[in-house]
Structures are given as C-alpha cells and as structure tokens.
Amino acid sequence: MTLIDFSSDAFIAAFFLYCLAFTFYGVAVMGKRFRKRDPEVHLAKWGKIAFYTAVLGLIGHLTYFITRWIWAGHVPVSNMYEFMTFLSMSIMVAFIVLYMLYKKSLLGLFALPLTILIMAYAAVFPQEVQPLIPSLQSYWLGIHVTMASLGDAFFAVGFIAGLMHLLRTVNFSSAERSDRKEQRWLEFCMFLIVVMIGFMVSVYSFRAAGYEASFSQVQWNEKLQQDQTVQVEYDMPPIVSPYNSETIAFDSFLGMSKPLFQAPSWMEGINAARKLNTVLWSILSGLVLYALIRVLLRKPIAQFIQPALNRLDPDDLDEISYRAIAIGFPIFTLGGLIFAMIWAEIAWGRFWGWDPKEVWALITWLFYSIYLHLRLSRGWQGKNSSWLSVLGFIVVMFTLVGVNLIIAGLHSYAGTE
Structure with missing residues (x-):
C-alpha cells in the first residue's frame, strides 16, 4: 500500500x-x-x-x-x-x-x-x-x-x-402573516439543503450507471484568431448542450434522445454549458427529493x-x-x-x-x-x-x-x- x-x-x-x-x-x-x-x-x-x-x-x-x-x-x-x-x-x-x-x-x-x-x-x-x-x-x-x-x-x-x-x-402553530413568512423562508433554507443532497444523489447515480454523452463544439480561439473544434464530455444527461455544437454520442434517458436546448451564446468556455446542466440537474433532483420527503413527513x-x-x-x-x-x-x-x-x-x-x-x-x-x-x-x-x-x-x-x-x-x- x-x-x-x-x-x-x-x-x-x-x-x-x-x-x-x-x-x-x-x-x-x-x-x-x-x-x-x-x-x-x-x-x-x-x-x-x-x-x-x-x-x-x-x-x-x-x-x-x-x-x-x-x-x-x-x-x-x-x-x-x-x-x-x-x-x-x-x-x-x-x-x-x-x-x-x-x-x-x-x-x-x-x-x-x-x-x-x-x-x-x-x-x-x-x-x-x-x-x-x-x-x-x-x-x-x-x-x-x-x-x-x-x-x-x-x-x-x-x-x-x-x-x-x-x-x-x-x-x-401561528397563522399570523409575519410568522407565516418566517415559516416559508425557513422551509426554503431546508429546500436548498435538499437541493445539495439531490445534486450528489444524481451525480453518483449517473456515474454508477456509466452514463456518457459528448458533443463537438466550435469555439473562437483568441490566441490563434480562428475557430477551433473541441469535444465536450457529459456524465449526466444533457438537458442543455454547448452553444454551436453537434452531438457525437448520446445515451437516451427517460425517452430523452437529444438535449432540450442549447446554452446561450454569451456562456463562454468549454465547460460553461456542462456547468449549467449540473445546476439544472441539481434543482430537478432537489425538487423530486424534497417532494418525496414532504410526502413521508406529511409536514x-x-x-x-x-x-x-x-x-x-x-x-x-x-x-x-x-x-x-x-x-x-x-x-x-x-x-x-x-x-x-x-x-x-x-x-x-x-x-x-x-x-x-x-x-x-x-x-x-x-x-x-x-x-x-x-x-x-x-x-x-x-x-x-x-x-x-x-x-x-x-x-x-x-x-x-x-x-x-x-x-x-x-x-x-x-x-x-
């Protein structure tokens, strides 16, 4: 060792x-x-x-x-x-x-x-x-x-x-407006914590399943002053694909055979779209996990x-x-x-x-x-x-x-x- x-x-x-x-x-x-x-x-x-x-x-x-x-x-x-x-x-x-x-x-x-x-x-x-x-x-x-x-x-x-x-x-136990406001904001804090948990659950789940997707993206190279084609790898289903890209490989997931939309043009960098995709999956996973917890706790x-x-x-x-x-x-x-x-x-x-x-x-x-x-x-x-x-x-x-x-x-x- x-x-x-x-x-x-x-x-x-x-x-x-x-x-x-x-x-x-x-x-x-x-x-x-x-x-x-x-x-x-x-x-x-x-x-x-x-x-x-x-x-x-x-x-x-x-x-x-x-x-x-x-x-x-x-x-x-x-x-x-x-x-x-x-x-x-x-x-x-x-x-x-x-x-x-x-x-x-x-x-x-x-x-x-x-x-x-x-x-x-x-x-x-x-x-x-x-x-x-x-x-x-x-x-x-x-x-x-x-x-x-x-x-x-x-x-x-x-x-x-x-x-x-x-x-x-x-x-x-209070129905006063100020108390209800505090209750909602405190529960929102709990939701943010669940979103973080949901992110990790989704990451580890897709990694365990061996999910892969890849895209070829055309980017402007400032040093070379010309377009350059780069390959972007995903290990989570691409809800959003890189801007100005084409699909190389895509594992279908829940009937989704292609990304729902491309990242906006102002999102620069080879990892920008993938990071946005991670954020979206964190929110979606958190919403599902939070809903399950609420059903179990009933409060x-x-x-x-x-x-x-x-x-x-x-x-x-x-x-x-x-x-x-x-x-x-x-x-x-x-x-x-x-x-x-x-x-x-x-x-x-x-x-x-x-x-x-x-x-x-x-x-x-x-x-x-x-x-x-x-x-x-x-x-x-x-x-x-x-x-x-x-x-x-x-x-x-x-x-x-x-x-x-x-x-x-x-x-x-x-x-x-």
Whole structure:
C-alpha cells in the first residue's frame, strides 16, 4: 500500500466515523422518547459518545490531510477536491472549538451533516494528486487558502447555530402573516439543503450507471484568431448542450434522445454549458427529493425537526452563532483578503483584478462586516441575527461553489471540469 492509498483510506474512515457520530446524535435526540430513563441523562450519555466518535473522525481526517501533504509535496488545497475536503475538516475543528467553549453537544447534530455533505460533494471532483500550475507554486497557497477556509468554517458553525435558533424559535402553530413568512423562508433554507443532497444523489447515480454523452463544439480561439473544434464530455444527461455544437454520442434517458436546448451564446468556455446542466440537474433532483420527503413527513421539514431542539436555550444558540462569526471574521479577513491580495501581487502582478472569486470574497467580507456592525451597534440579536447568519453562509457557499459552477475566472482552474 502506498502513502496516497493510506491517505484515501483515512479519508474514507473519517467519513464513516462522522456518519456513525451523526447516528449517535440521532439516538441522543430521538432515542430518549422511547426510553424510561431520565431524558437528560440519555442525552448527555449519547451526546458524549457522538462527540468522541466525531473526534476520532477528525483524527482520521487529519491523517488523510497530513499524509496527502507528504505525498504531494505541497499543502493539499490546490483543487476543488482538496479544498472541499479541507473545508469539511475545518468545520469539524470549528465545531470542536465552539463545543469546548459552550458544551452544547447538539451542535454536532447539524455540524456533522454539513461536514458529511461537503465531503461527499468533494468526492464528485477528480481525486488524483495533480502538479501545481505555475501560479500556485508558492507558500502563499497554504497560507491564503487554509486561513480563508478556516474563516469560512467558523462562518459555517455560525450558520448552524443560527439555523438551529430559527428552528427552535419560529412559531409553526401561528397563522399570523409575519410568522407565516418566517415559516416559508425557513422551509426554503431546508429546500436548498435538499437541493445539495439531490445534486450528489444524481451525480453518483449517473456515474454508477456509466452514463456518457459528448458533443463537438466550435469555439473562437483568441490566441490563434480562428475557430477551433473541441469535444465536450457529459456524465449526466444533457438537458442543455454547448452553444454551436453537434452531438457525437448520446445515451437516451427517460425517452430523452437529444438535449432540450442549447446554452446561450454569451456562456463562454468549454465547460460553461456542462456547468449549467449540473445546476439544472441539481434543482430537478432537489425538487423530486424534497417532494418525496414532504410526502413521508406529511409536514414541512423545519416543523418536523423543531421538537428535537426544544431543550436547547435559544439565547445560547444566538450567542454561539455570534461568537463563531466573531472568531471567523478576522481569520477570513487575513486569509480571504489580505493574504490573497499579497499572493495576487506575487502571482499576477496586481493586488486586485475584479476576478469573480475576488469580488465574491469581498462581498462575503462586507456582508459579515455589516452583520457585526448591526449586532454590536444596533443590537440586532435573536431572529434578526440568525437570519443574517443563514444568509451569510449562502453567500459563502455561492463564493466557494456557485462561482466555479456559473462564472468563469482566474480561480476556475480548481478542478471543476
């Protein structure tokens, strides 16, 4: 067994330990309903078991990270697979830090699913150790990316605590207009989470089925100043085909023997149409999965989850959310902006270039600046603060994932093909 094989095995072990820890959290919350013993004792016992299992998972995750670093010869954060695996590990680190401060074990009930989802999402991308392109061959790679993702990880825990606060406090029994509005927006947040799950289910399903389709696309080559024909490969049924393309191979799916439409001409890049196709499949899969869940639960997902959080103090959740964001903000400021600009000057000869990822990193920073200002100066606490923490993490995820899927830029080299 090579070191890289051992690294992969450690990653898989961490994934299953996280899944086991999440199961134990489920036993802690749901099992107390079916036992005659003191619910608080039951919750404390299984909460500790779940926490220590999650710690073992983090040890496996760290083992993966260190051994891959040794094998690759550089910090393994240079593509989407490596970055998302590091982000998921950082979320666990942030969760454990906040757990040590507040001893709120049930944070893991939400932190672990987010970690598991991000690990599963990472596995969608190529996992081979790749040589660094010239612009990445710098020690600033590790400094910038690791600190930025660690800041994002604390934002993620802030989101988790904020979401739990909303799940705990939104009044589902009320028919008041303001309460109904909160119910709808909270359920929309649940839908977005289901869309992410639906995306991964569809990707893994089509890969397991060996689905393939390919197109020849004529593109204008700026360097050669002439048209160039390229081949575009799909591993999901093409709802949308590349602009100005012809079909080479197409596996029929559910009676669909050709794409429904072509991508618009303004979508540039060889992967643009395929990324749009991925977004469309994510939404469709999410809609189907959400409908199935609603049929099974016979009530909104948020309303179904709420009883599990009744024993948590909303004020504690609000404080944890704020504290996590307050810790993450200076870390993100250093990693996501200051160190990023220093590296940009070294790599590209300018501190700022309005690249889409740079712009959205700035939007993220400005959003959390506003959050802290409203929290500290205007007294925005409780639900107002929690809604901002949820919205902020949506901005974070669009910066990390959406920009790569939708917008082409200098940061699109990170394994999104």
